[in-house]
Amino acid sequence: MFGFGDMIEKLKKDPKTIVFTEGNDPRILEASSRLLASSFLHPILLGNPEEIEAVAEKEGFNIRGAEIIDPTNYDRMDEMVELFCELRKSKGVTPEEAKKILSGANYFGTMLVKMGVADSLLGGATYSTADTVRPALQLIKTKPGNSIVSSCFILVRPSATGENEVLAMADCAINIKPTADELVEIAGETAECAKIFGIDPKVAFLSYSTLGSGKGEDVDKMREATEKAKAKYPNLAIDGELQFDAAVAPRVARTKCPNSEVAGHANTFIFPDINAGNIGYKVAQRMGNFEAYGPILLGLNASINDLSRGCNGLEVYSMAIITAALA
Numbered sequence: 001m002f003g004f005g006d007m008i009e010k011l012k013k014d015p016k017t018i019v020f021t022e023g024n025d026p027r028i029l030e031a032s033s034r035l036l037a038s039s040f041l042h043p044i045l046l047g048n049p050e051e052i053e054a055v056a057e058k059e060g061f062n063i064r065g066a067e068i069i070d071p072t073n074y075d076r077m078d079e080m081v082e083l084f085c086e087l088r089k090s091k092g093v094t095p096e097e098a099k100k101i102l103s104g105a106n107y108f109g110t111m112l113v114k115m116g117v118a119d120s121l122l123g124g125a126t127y128s129t130a131d132t133v134r135p136a137l138q139l140i141k142t143k144p145g146n147s148i149v150s151s152c153f154i155l156v157r158p159s160a161t162g163e164n165e166v167l168a169m170a171d172c173a174i175n176i177k178p179t180a181d182e183l184v185e186i187a188g189e190t191a192e193c194a195k196i197f198g199i200d201p202k203v204a205f206l207s208y209s210t211l212g213s214g215k216g217e218d219v220d221k222m223r224e225a226t227e228k229a230k231a232k233y234p235n236l237a238i239d240g241e242l243q244f245d246a247a248v249a250p251r252v253a254r255t256k257c258p259n260s261e262v263a264g265h266a267n268t269f270i271f272p273d274i275n276a277g278n279i280g281y282k283v284a285q286r287m288g289n290f291e292a293y294g295p296i297l298l299g300l301n302a303s304i305n306d307l308s309r310g311c312n313g314l315e316v317y318s319m320a321i322i323t324a325a326l327a
């Protein structure tokens, strides 16, 4: 069962720091004031201190105790520039170019994580997903053993009985047209992430076809991914290719694929591409009354996440807890 309680307890035992790249955004300041009211997660706000304090005062958020770092006046800038040039030496980046790039809070904040000044980062309240994620791809890189960074959303539908419905969906935000092998990796990472949120993963590789009922390149891709994923993760419940109704509706599953242990009960959905994934999670969120948490980046060597530009202060607070708890 998903709840923030476990994550907050984990952070209370081992408090973390989180960088907010958009330190003067009122939604970030609202989340920071909430975080500062307890002591399990310490916010680091990037931006001009006077400007940040003025916005906080105007909006009525108490941010006393927050650390504010101004990228234009950072005492470890020389060290940061040197490390940045080292990390990007294959691209031939000069110190002058590095200084210019690091004046952007997304690159500067990512370097704070790389240097160990912060444990995690949350950005994207005003930056696009691509601009938030690109510095992480370039500087933090994939975890050993992973070939790509991907992402998933955790979807939670609160219920009056307290038995929240919790699902995982991937990749809705990063990889535009993943190959079959990349889908295998996305499925493995998503299943691991799903477990952290209390899901016992039953993984469905989604398609417009169920076990050969339709034909086409994307059907072949999802079938190949399913076979490879079954071989790679023998302890996971996996099936595909499945249509969404066969994946979730027991009655449809009994007709279309009666022998599947996943069909009818899937809770971890792997989409063929970002079009399907991004549209799919938003249909669940906007028309199915699910709360959507993510994108949670998977396969990255540090905990860095992206906000939706349409987020509110409460969503920033929730994503900050998730991001830090995964650090």
Ligand SMILES: CC(C)(COP(=O)(O)OP(=O)(O)OC[C@H]1O[C@@H](n2cnc3c(N)ncnc32)[C@H](O)[C@@H]1OP(=O)(O)O)[C@@H](O)C(=O)NCCC(=O)NCCS
Residues within 6 Å of the ligand: 129, 130, 131, 133, 134, 137, 138, 142, 147, 148, 149, 150, 172, 173, 174, 175, 176, 278, 295
């Ligand atoms: C993630 C994304 C931004 C990368 O795009 P990009 O920066 O143009 O990609 P590039 O090919 O120029 O690669 C930039 C760097 O990231 C790395 N990279 C790109 N995709 C990667 C991935 N999935 N995993 C790991 N590294 C990746 C590249 O290897 C490259 O590294 P290098 O500079 O050290 O050589 C792109 O895939 C994208 O736009 N995805 C969709 C984002 C989106 O709009 N989502 C919907 C809203 S939620």
